[in-house]
Amino acid sequence: MGATAPAAMAAADPSNSGARRSPPSYIQVLRLVRYQLRDYLMSRRFILMIGIVAILGAILTAVVGYYRPAGLLGTSANFYNQLWAGGVTIVIIFAGVIFGGDAIAGEFQNKTGYFLMGLPIRRATVYTGKYIAAFVSAFVALTAFAAILVANGAFYFGSGAFTVAFGESFLLAVVYLLALLGATFLFSSLFKTSTYAVLVVAVMFIFGFSILQTVVALIVKIEPWFIISYASPIIGYPFDPTIPAHYVQEMLGGPGGPVVQTWNPTYIEGILIMLGYFVFTAVGGLLLFEREEFS
Amino acid sequence: MSPPSIETRGLTKSFGNFTAVDTLNLRVEGAKCVGFLGPNGAGKTTALKLLTDMIFPTRGECFLNGVSVQLNRKRALEAAGVLIESPEIYPSLTPFQALQMVADLRNVPVAEQKGRIMTSLEEVKMADWAHKKVGRFSKGMKQRVNIAAALVHDPEILLLDEPATGLDPRGMAEVRDIVRGLKKRNRLIFMSSHILPEVTDVCDEVALINQGKLLFYDTLDNVTAKFSRGQTSVDVSLTTAITDAEVGVKVEALPSVLRVERLDGRRLRLYMSGGPLEQAAALKGLIDAGLAVVAFQEAKSALEEVYLSQISRGD
Numbered sequence: 001m002g003a004t005a006p007a008a009m010a011a012a013d014p015s016n017s018g019a020r021r022s023p024p025s026y027i028q029v030l031r032l033v034r035y036q037l038r039d040y041l042m043s044r045r046f047i048l049m050i051g052i053v054a055i056l057g058a059i060l061t062a063v064v065g066y067y068r069p070a071g072l073l074g075t076s077a078n079f080y081n082q083l084w085a086g087g088v089t090i091v092i093i094f095a096g097v098i099f100g101g102d103a104i105a106g107e108f109q110n111k112t113g114y115f116l117m118g119l120p121i122r123r124a125t126v127y128t129g130k131y132i133a134a135f136v137s138a139f140v141a142l143t144a145f146a147a148i149l150v151a152n153g154a155f156y157f158g159s160g161a162f163t164v165a166f167g168e169s170f171l172l173a174v175v176y177l178l179a180l181l182g183a184t185f186l187f188s189s190l191f192k193t194s195t196y197a198v199l200v201v202a203v204m205f206i207f208g209f210s211i212l213q214t215v216v217a218l219i220v221k222i223e224p225w226f227i228i229s230y231a232s233p234i235i236g237y238p239f240d241p242t243i244p245a246h247y248v249q250e251m252l253g254g255p256g257g258p259v260v261q262t263w264n265p266t267y268i269e270g271i272l273i274m275l276g277y278f279v280f281t282a283v284g285g286l287l288l289f290e291r292e293e294f295s
Numbered sequence: 296m297s298p299p300s301i302e303t304r305g306l307t308k309s310f311g312n313f314t315a316v317d318t319l320n321l322r323v324e325g326a327k328c329v330g331f332l333g334p335n336g337a338g339k340t341t342a343l344k345l346l347t348d349m350i351f352p353t354r355g356e357c358f359l360n361g362v363s364v365q366l367n368r369k370r371a372l373e374a375a376g377v378l379i380e381s382p383e384i385y386p387s388l389t390p391f392q393a394l395q396m397v398a399d400l401r402n403v404p405v406a407e408q409k410g411r412i413m414t415s416l417e418e419v420k421m422a423d424w425a426h427k428k429v430g431r432f433s434k435g436m437k438q439r440v441n442i443a444a445a446l447v448h449d450p451e452i453l454l455l456d457e458p459a460t461g462l463d464p465r466g467m468a469e470v471r472d473i474v475r476g477l478k479k480r481n482r483l484i485f486m487s488s489h490i491l492p493e494v495t496d497v498c499d500e501v502a503l504i505n506q507g508k509l510l511f512y513d514t515l516d517n518v519t520a521k522f523s524r525g526q527t528s529v530d531v532s533l534t535t536a537i538t539d540a541e542v543g544v545k546v547e548a549l550p551s552v553l554r555v556e557r558l559d560g561r562r563l564r565l566y567m568s569g570g571p572l573e574q575a576a577a578l579k580g581l582i583d584a585g586l587a588v589v590a591f592q593e594a595k596s597a598l599e600e601v602y603l604s605q606i607s608r609g610d
Contacts, residue, residue: 021373022373042387043387114379114381114382115444117347118349118378118454121372122369
């Protein structure tokens with residue numbers, strides 16, 4: 001059944017529309033990032049994240065200051081290898097969960113998406129803007145953690161605390177953050193309920209991938225190159241004088257015992273895994289978001 | 296410049312076996328307000344979501360100012376101000392910041408932004424709250440900010456999904472004033488609503504949808520003339536109770552009265568033929584018959600009569 005009001009006039013010419021043209025998508029991304037960042041940085045979640053970093057930093061500072069372990073304080077490489085490389089993945093996981101876990105799911109559950117999607121803006125623009133804002137917020141938390149450790153390092157090692165190795169490790173941590181946020185955005189796009197998204201992201205990154213990695217290496221006996229957590233140890237490599245062997249086979253309890261195979265990622269492999277995760281999960285999440293309906 | 300237009304061509308949306316919108320063909324054009332009516336679950340919000348690309352059609356396509364929403368959502372929505380499903384605004388933003396975000400994303404020049412934002416907020420009586428965080432607002436206050444966000448770029452087309460939701464009576468009246476003001480500025484307003492007096496008050500045309508199908512789309516006058524068949528109902532209140540015998544002699548005997556229904560001891564509903572002249576004559580007849588009438592008013596608006604008759608027919 002067609003319907004046109006009696007007063008209807010001639011067909012509209014789209015080229016003749018007086019509507020104001022919206023800016024190019026890349027400009028919209030930058031503008032959206034600004035507001036998303038403002039939302040993140042003024043929110044309780046940011047205070048929570050900075051609180052977690054502050055507590056972690058305070059504990060590390062107090063424990064090291066009190067016990068002064070000789071091995072740890074022997075060289076700055078040892079210091080960073082154990083404190084930075086050991087702690088930064090936890091900070092990244094928390095940052096990913098806090099800033100990325102509900103980034104997309106929250107748009108559906110909290111109905112904020114209805115505010116954004118009524119605007120002349122592509123879904124890819126919204127997704128990219130939210131990703132960048134989450135990345136920058138998480139980067140601030142990561143930098144705060146690095147600053148606490150460098151300040152400690154400066155206290156114990158003076159100018160020797162500012163090493164190239166730490167810079168390299170920091171860059172690797174940033175690449176890991178990119179990958180982890182990509183994965184959190186993928187999970188977040190899978191769900192329309194923030195709680196599910198946050199829970200799945202937290203469980204997967206805190207336990208899930210590590211358990212999967214162990215199962216793959218020990219039971220299936222293949223290199224777990226497709227699991228993100230497998231790549232994370234390369235963050236500590238810049239501090240190691242000798243990078244671990246890629247493949248190690250040993251017999252538990254000496255000759256005749258069960259054979260245990262262990263894999264360690266190479267630098268290149270680790271970086272490729274992280275970048276691969278970033279690309280595939282970020283694109284996968286975007287494709288899901290493009291097809292998700294605000295129903 | 297062409298007049299603003301909204302068009303749907305064979306628009307269909309199914310959720311599994313359920314068809315929420317069924318082959319909707321509608322073309323609305325020009326500066327006017329169109330009321331989009333229908334009972335709960337009729338498909339109004341679904342149609343509006345299809346018009347704004349929030350959901351995707353199973354079949355068909357829709358156009359805003361001739362631009363396909365499905366093929367180019369960004370270009371199509373440039374002309375429209377949208378309010379669907381009472382959206383939430385990021386709670387840590389203030390109304391000013393939220394509207395600034397809208398203005399930025401819509402490319403409103405920076406020099407104009409502050410003025411436009413404050414004008415929009417004043418229009419919805421939220422200027423005093425411009426710099427308070429939205430997270431602490433009531434539902435009605437958030438809805439006012441949402442309306443302001445839909446207006447901030449002075450759109451040619453407004454797509455409003457029950458804009459009075461959550462508003463108090465004063466807020467509802469203000470929404471009607473805003474819509475009237477927009478009509479004067481040659482805007483096209485397409486507004487779903489449950490509130491028939493609101494539609495009668497501000498809309499020039501109505502489209503009625505039920506079970507996903509468009510039942511009719513026409514001017515308000517044509518619709519009431521076509522479907523009411525010249526019949527109206529009037530509620531009469533008297534100061535004292537009236538007997539059945541008196542009803543028969545003094546009320547049913549009046550020339551334009553077709554039927555009388557007793558609501559209680561001193562209230563009657565008269566089903567009448569004709570229009571205002573016949574109603575005036577009937578009122579005079581009641582008074583001349585010695586009945587002490589204290590109220591005489593239409594029981595339902597003409598639109599309500601049409602709405603109920605068409606919806607019950609559809610069911």
